[in-house]
Structures are given as C-alpha cells and as structure tokens.
Amino acid sequence: MRFRTRDKCIVREFGLNMDVGGNLRFVSHSAEQTADLGCGLGRVLKPGDIICLEGDLGAGKTCLARGIARGLGVDAASVSSPTFVLAQEYPGRLKVYHLDLYRLTSSDEVEDAGLDEYIWGGGVAIIEWPEVYTPLREHDRLVVKIMYGPGELCRELVFIPHGERYRRLLEEMRTC
Ligand SMILES: Nc1ncnc2c1ncn2[C@@H]1O[C@H](COP(=O)(O)OP(=O)(O)OP(=O)(O)O)[C@@H](O)[C@H]1O
Ligand SMILES: [Mg+2]
Numbered sequence: 001m002r003f004r005t006r007d008k009c010i011v012r013e014f015g016l017n018m019d020v021g022g023n024l025r026f027v028s029h030s031a032e033q034t035a036d037l038g039c040g041l042g043r044v045l046k047p048g049d050i051i052c053l054e055g056d057l058g059a060g061k062t063c064l065a066r067g068i069a070r071g072l073g074v075d076a077a078s079v080s081s082p083t084f085v086l087a088q089e090y091p092g093r094l095k096v097y098h099l100d101l102y103r104l105t106s107s108d109e110v111e112d113a114g115l116d117e118y119i120w121g122g123g124v125a126i127i128e129w130p131e132v133y134t135p136l137r138e139h140d141r142l143v144v145k146i147m148y149g150p151g152e153l154c155r156e157l158v159f160i161p162h163g164e165r166y167r168r169l170l171e172e173m174r175t176c
Contacts (some may be wrong), residue, residue, distance in 0.1 A: 024159040026172050027149060034060050034062055034155060035067030035076075040139050042071020044172060045124050049165075050139065052130035055076075055146035061128040064100055065142065068126055072096050082128075087118050095123030102129040142166040 017077045023071070023076040028034040039165035041051070051068065053061040066079040080089045082100040090096040097118035104110055112131045119125045130136055130143075140163025147156045 009052065015051060018174055022161065022170070026157045026159075028060070028138075028155045028157060029151075030153050031060065031063050033065045034157070037068070037072035037157065038064040038067025038069075040067075042068040042069060042124075044169060045072060045094070047124070048122050050119065050136070050141040052136060052141050052143045052145060053126065053128045053146065054130065055085060056076045056148065057074075059146040059148060060102075061074065062148060064128045064146065064157070065128065068124075069096050069098065072124060087115055088114055089118070089123075095121070097123050098128075099125065100128040101132050104132050106132065107134050114171045139163075141166055 019025060020167075026037060026049060028037060032103035045068070053064060055061055062079075064079045066076050068077045069079045069090055072090075072094055074090040074096055078090060078175075079098065080088075081173075082098050083102055086101070086103070087097060087099045090098065098120060099115055101110060101115070104113070110116060118134075118137070119127065127133075127136075143160040143162065145158045145160065148154070149156050159170055159173075161170050
C-alpha cells in the first residue's frame with residue numbers, strides 16, 4: 001500500500017528528506033498537516049507495530065496520534081489525550097492502544113498499571129512520553145521525534161526506525 005492520505009502522496013506533499021542515518025524528516029506547518037502525516041502512517045501500520053512519540057509538552061504528539069488513529073479507521077473525534085487515564089483503546093481496522101506515560105516515573109509503574117499488556121498486545125501501540133519504559137529501548141519500534149520549529153505552527157518531525165520492520169516502513173514511505 002502506498003503511503004498516501006486521501007489521494008495525495010504524503011512524502012511528495014511534505015518534501016522528502018532522508019538523512020544519512022536512514023531517518024525521514026518532515027516539516028509540518030499546521031496541526032492539520034501533522035495529523036495528515038499521521039493518517040498516512042496509520043494506513044500502512046500492521047498488527048504489533050509500536051510507535052513511540054517523543055517531544056516537548058504541546059509539541060503535537062496527540063495531534064499526530066489522532067491522525068495515525070484516523071488512518072487506522074478510528075473516528076478521530078474519539079481520540080483525546082490519555083494523560084489522565086494513561087491508556088485508551090480504540091476500535092479501528094486494528095486494535096489501537098494510545099498510551100501516555102507522562103505521569104509515570106519508572107518501568108515498574110508502567111507494569112503495575114498493566115500498561116505493558118497494551119504495548120505488547122499485538123494491536124498498534126501509540127505511546128506518548130515512552131522514555132520512562134526502558135524495555136522499549138531493546139525492542140523494534142518506530143520513534144517519531146517532534147520538535148518546535150521557527151514560527152508558532154512549525155514543527156519538525158523525525159521518523160527514526162529501530163529494526164528491519166520499521167526500516168522497510170520508511171522505505172515504503174520514501175518510494176511513495
Ligand atoms: N504543526 C503543528 N503540528 C501539531 N500541532 C500543532 C502544530 N501547530 C500548532 N499546533 C498546536 O499545538 C498543540 C499540540 O498539542 P498536542 O496535545 O498534540 O501536544 P502533545 O505533544 O500531545 O502535548 P503533551 O505533551 O501535553 O501530551 C495543539 O494545540 C495544536 O493545535
Ligand atoms: Mg499529548
């Protein structure tokens with residue numbers, strides 16, 4: 001499947017920039033564009049995929065997650081920030097688990113809350129503030145770093161693949 005959202009090739013629309021490390025870089029100029037980028041990603045995800053969203057407070061992680069969920073067939077209106085409930089499950093083309101580990105301080109806390117079952121649960125796991133859960137560091141996953149750019153609405157997104165599955169996913173995006 002092509003990495004498309006609606007009828008547009010997402011890479012061509014955003015401008016492709018693969019760096020020497022094999023990461024894909026995009027510049028988004030609005031929340032809508034970030035969500036569209038997420039939607040394109042959501043369309044090509046498979047069961048068991050793990051997407052880690054890193055970035056400062058308010059950078060746009062939930063915005064991207066909402067787009068990913070839309071691409072997986074989830075009603076976007078049902079996607080809100082799970083900061084207080086820690087995890088939300090949405091029915092879509094696949095099971096979608098949206099987690100926010102911001103309020104947790106250790107891997108033990110993640111497991112005590114039972115969140116590891118969502119992460120390794122065989123659906124698609126989208127994880128905001130994933131750094132606290134250290135077992136992820138040893139596991140194949142796609143990390144997306146979202147950084148504030150110049151201007152209020154500008155964000156740089158870097159897609160960093162860990163493992164063959166995610167290198168192939170980025171290649172699919174690159175050759176869109
Ligand atoms: N290019 C952009 N991409 C994403 N969000 C943007 C962009 N420009 C402006 N915004 C705004 O930035 C905010 C991002 O909020 P969001 O909740 O997605 O951030 P977050 O990273 O999930 O925050 P938190 O760390 O609190 O979980 C929204 O208000 C959104 O409208
Ligand atoms: Mg958020």
